[in-house]
Amino acid sequence: MLLVLGLGVSACNPLYVARLGWTQARILLRREPIPEVLARPDVDPALRERLQLVLATREFARDRLGMTVGDSYTTFAEIDGDATVHVLSAAHRDRLEAYTWWYPIAGRVPYRGYFDSDDAQHEADRLSARSLDVDVRPALAFSTLGWFADPLLSTTAAEAPDDLVETVIHELFHATLYVPGSPAFNESAATFAGHRGAIAFFCGGPGDDAVRCARTRARWQAVRERSRVLLRLERRLKALYAEHRPVEEREARRAQLAEAAARTLERRGFAGRAELVPPNNARLLGALLYATSLDDFEALAPGDTDPGPALRALVQAARGSDDPFAAVQAAAVVRPDPSA
Numbered sequence: 001m002l003l004v005l006g007l008g009v010s011a012c013n014p015l016y017v018a019r020l021g022w023t024q025a026r027i028l029l030r031r032e033p034i035p036e037v038l039a040r041p042d043v044d045p046a047l048r049e050r051l052q053l054v055l056a057t058r059e060f061a062r063d064r065l066g067m068t069v070g071d072s073y074t075t076f077a078e079i080d081g082d083a084t085v086h087v088l089s090a091a092h093r094d095r096l097e098a099y100t101w102w103y104p105i106a107g108r109v110p111y112r113g114y115f116d117s118d119d120a121q122h123e124a125d126r127l128s129a130r131s132l133d134v135d136v137r138p139a140l141a142f143s144t145l146g147w148f149a150d151p152l153l154s155t156t157a158a159e160a161p162d163d164l165v166e167t168v169i170h171e172l173f174h175a176t177l178y179v180p181g182s183p184a185f186n187e188s189a190a191t192f193a194g195h196r197g198a199i200a201f202f203c204g205g206p207g208d209d210a211v212r213c214a215r216t217r218a219r220w221q222a223v224r225e226r227s228r229v230l231l232r233l234e235r236r237l238k239a240l241y242a243e244h245r246p247v248e249e250r251e252a253r254r255a256q257l258a259e260a261a262a263r264t265l266e267r268r269g270f271a272g273r274a275e276l277v278p279p280n281n282a283r284l285l286g287a288l289l290y291a292t293s294l295d296d297f298e299a300l301a302p303g304d305t306d307p308g309p310a311l312r313a314l315v316q317a318a319r320g321s322d323d324p325f326a327a328v329q330a331a332a333v334v335r336p337d338p339s340a
Contacts, residue, residue, distance in 0.1 A: 071149035091281035107180030170194030192297035227291035
C-alpha cells in the first residue's frame with residue numbers, strides 16, 4: 001500500500017502520503033471475511049442483516065449490472081473515529097475553477113482525503129489564506145479503484161439498507177470504470193449507477209421491497225431535481241464571473257445568486273442553505289461532482305428500464321474517450337427506446 005501511494009511522493013507531501021498509507025493499512029489489516037463474521041452466534045442482528053445485504057448487492061452488481069467486483073466487500077472492518085475520511089476541496093473565488101491535486105493512477109482531482117480532521121483543517125486554513133474558497137466534509141465510504149479489496153467499514157454498515165445498497169454499488173462502479181482526470185464524470189456516473197442500481201435491487205430484484213422501492217425511486221428523482229438547480233446556479237455564476245466586475249460588486253451578486261438557489265432548494269424540500277450560503281465555489285463544485293448531467297445518464301435507461309445494459313453501454317462509451325460526457329450523450333441517442 002505504501003509503495004503504491006509512494007509513487008506520488010514527487011507530487012505529494014511525503015508526510016501526507018505516509019499518514020494516509022498507514023491509516024489505510026490499519027483498515028486493511030482489520031478486515032475479517034464476512035462469512036466468518038456471520039458464523040458468530042453473537043453477531044448483532046442489525047449487523048447480520050447489513051452483511052447479508054452487502055453480499056447480495058455484490059452478486060447483483062456483478063451478475064445484473066455487469067460490474068467488476070473482485071473481492072471488494074467480501075470482508076468487514078470494525079473501525080473507530082480515526083478512520084473517517086475528511087475530504088478537502090478548494091476553488092477560486094473569481095471563477096468556477098477547482099484547485100486540484102495530482103495523484104498516481106487517479107490523475108488530477110479536485111479533492112484530497114485526510115484521516116485526521118486537524119490535518120484537513122490546517123490545510124484548509126492554508127488555502128483559505130491564499131484567497132481560495134475551501135470546504136471540508138466527511139465521507140462514509142471510499143474506493144481504492146480495484147487496487148485493493150475494499151472492506152465494508154462499520155461506519156458504512158450503519159447506514160439504512162437502501163442507502164447501504166446505493167453506496168456499495170456506487171463504490172463498485174468506481175472499480176468498474178474510472179476515467180483519469182475526469183472527477184465530475186466519475187462521480188456523476190457512479191451516482192447514476194448507485195441510484196438506478198438500488199432501484200433495480202429493491203424493485204423486483206433480490207431485495208424486492210415495496211417501501212424501499214418507492215423510497216429509492218423518490219430519492220433518485222429528488223437527486224436529479226437538486227442537480228438541475230445546482231446546474232442553473234453554475235451557469236449564472238459562470239456568466240457573472242465572465243463580466244469581471246469589481247470584487248465587492250461580484251461578491252454581492254454571487255451572494256444573491258446563491259441565496260436565490262438556496263431558497264429554491266428549500267421550497268422543494270432540500271437543505272440548500274447550508275450548502276450554498278454563504279457562497280462557496282468549493283462547496284458548489286464539490287456538490288456538482290456528483291450531480292453533473294444526471295439527466296443524460298438517465299436517458300440511457302429511462303423510467304423502469306433495466307439499468308444493466310445501460311451501465312454496460314456507459315462503460316463501453318466512456319472508456320478511452322476524450323470527452324466522456326459527450327460519449328454518454330451519443331450513447332443515449334443510439335440506444336433503442338424500450339417502450340417502442
